[in-house]
Amino acid sequence: MQWLARLLCLMLSLGGLPEAGHAGAPSVGAIDENNTVPEILASSEKPASPVWSVDSVRLGPSVSAATSGKHTAIPQQSHVLQWSGARWPSWGLFSPRGMIDCAGNQQVFPEMSCPNGHIQAELITAHSQVTLDYPVAAFYNAITGRWRVTLNHSDGGQWRLEYAHNSAAEARVNDWPVPELLRWFGMDTASFVDVLTGFLNAHWQVMPVDSKSWLRGDFSLRKINWESAQGDWVLADVDISAASVVAPGHHVSGTKDKKWRIRFTHGQITAGEALLGDFYFDWQQQPLDWSLEVWLTATGHVEKMQGSVGVDGVFILDFHAVNLNKKGKPKNGFIRFQVDSLERLNTLYLKDFLALKGWADARFFGKMHGELHWRDNQWHKADISLSDVDMTVKTKKLATKALSGELHWRAFKPVPPSWLHWRQMMLAGLPVQAAGLGFFFAGDSLRFPDRTTLPVFDGALVIDHLFMSRLFSAAIDVDFSGRIEPISLALITAKMGWPVMQGTLSGIIPGMHKKGEQIAFDGTIDISVFGGQLKVSHLSMERLFGVAPVIAADIAFDKLNLQNITTTFDFGEITGLVAGTVNGLRITNWKTDRMDAEIHSVKSPGVKQTLSQKALDRISSLGGVQGAISRSFLRFFKRFRYHRLGLRCRLRQEVCEMGGIRPFKGGYLLVEGGGLPRVNIIGYQRFIDWEEFLDRLLNRDYTDAQVE
């Protein structure tokens, strides 16, 4: 009955093949006439790292009654192998008791087979206590030394171990349920997994434990469905395959335990989908290559790991983690990545994540690579290089063309300088020409040491001073001062699709701060335009890159040259100066949403106040008169002098509540004439649709007002 003892050896020492003379392989005593096996020598007699040991083994007959239909069959003798106290120190395995019942065993020598046996055993690992209970089929040839043992799962899965003398054992696994496998390793999946199904298929060669590689071969996991208890990590019908090598590592110092190294190479995920937090992966569309190397302690604790994932021609990401704690969090490690096609990476992996953040229409092109380092349980440094990155986010009016640079971040100073340069950029619709900027990025703060000039049209935005801190919190602190170097209004307005205006825009931005999604600029921006001054105060931006972006401001202007303005808008020439305010201006979604505007003429020595016929027509059209001048005798006059003019618009809900210089005869006075012919224009229409108002101001003529 030695073969059954050998079989037991095999069951207990997968890999620790009990070769004759092999260190730690026990010898089995002779079986006496009663078919009892004397105690197997305990490992204590072989102090050099025993592969396995057992307290006692008993082989003997058992009597079982097979039943068939209504009749009870004749009792049949079968052999039962029982053991107690079987240990496998290298793997921290302990089987306090177990038995193999080999029903109907007929032949004993030289070939023995046990086609319909059954194994029942308790197995204790460092983390678990498992009961094995499977139908087993076994075969042993005492002369050739060949043996084969097959474990069958009730769901159809199978483990088949085979060994020919003087060669490696082979393990073939066919659709073995993964949860069952994890149960062997003592993982209580119920505590962290909601759903887990899938099957293991493998073909491994099992070498003696002290050989260079103990287990080697290909394996695949098929139809893996897994869902974390929180439901935020999910795998659906995933197929994973790899070549694997399990090699014994060095001895743990001070103990007899060995470490283990498991290496997976040529790994691929070829099918299925995954939802990992906010990231979604569809591997059906594009398989993912992977590799992994794990260093385990004797007790199964992962001590160190490194690996890679990648898609050929798209990206590769290597990771390395050491000093992992019990929860699997490393103390130190790094990630290194290279992206050869940002466009494809975005399509494959990033776009679904970005869509969650409201950047669904972001498109990327170009390359990047970098390294992120983790030291003493925190991010320590990051170095990222961008080369020729093109980005467009149409909804956010954001774009870059040929953006390149080096980003260096350090948790603590000192930090090397970072820089970016680009051929073209668009920020909230504002085109910035080729330029570059340098900065230092340490901890949660960003410092721009030098004056940075961002060329915009023929002028520039100059950042004199910029320091941002608490970047990773909701309330970012910004210390900023800058200015706008003169930009031709003609270029800005043409770009915006507005009537082309003459003049320049320049100003000083003394400071800004951020509150929630609102960025507010301190102080006043002075804009020189139309020969006068425009002061923008309380300028703020809200959700600039979010839903319904808002720009808000209060504007006051003084001594604007009407001649410049009216020429610009093809309004009909008006001479003179105007002043006024636009308070509570709120531009939402790039449209004027709300304002209280007022404009009035300002007398100035030496400046004539005249209106052309066309201008008079236009103003009267604001009040609702079509061709007021051109259809009357007044058409013989080309110019009219005015004493005062004024206009108010209180815009709410797309409706402008109109007003003029003052109430007049049930209406409001828009123009108070001067000289002869003296023309007053009175408006009567109180509410005008805003779009219509703009049309009237710029283009069309209407009826309904009175001219005196």
Added chain:
Amino acid sequence: MSTATQLYSPGATVKRSGFRWLLLGLAAALISACVTINVYFPAAEAASAAGKLVEEIIGDEESDASKHTPAGENPQGALWPRLNPLNWLIPVAHARANIDISSPAINEIKQRMKQRYEQYLKKWLDAGVIGFNNQGFVEILDMSKLGLKDRQRVKKVVADENRDRKALYRELAVANGHPEWEEEIRQVFVKQWIAKAHTGWHYQKPDGSWAVK
């Protein structure tokens, strides 16, 4: 065409010089008196306006809850103005409230929400995948019956919806000239979303537990 009504701004001070000299004795006490009109949040009007807006988005299935929508309370109290002798002489300055629910931004957000509701949210609300939480937003409750692609879509659509809702509450406050009302408006919407929720939809109670309408 109606105009947006001007509400008194917070802390606005209305001074009344009192009556003529005949009432000098009484007036003397009043001349120096400043009657502070605290602008109260017009909760009842806001509830009505919010209810209308919610109905525009998710329809107007009759529900008992909508009849019990609590009306706004005037912190000044109903009794106080009548008992205050000052009010016999000075008419109480009423802030006539008329909550605007339209502006270009609001209309655009509303339109987007309506379209999103019809395309996605309705079926997910009906199926109990998502519900209305007690913060005025949509929350994912159970995606277990959905495929992964659909789960990602639910997450994206819910994120979009909540971004729009946040902007909507803010824009409503701003459109009514009181950005500081954003929080109150959101609270009004919490009640309205739940009140107008259809039968079978999930919603979160104030104590954080979830219930089915």
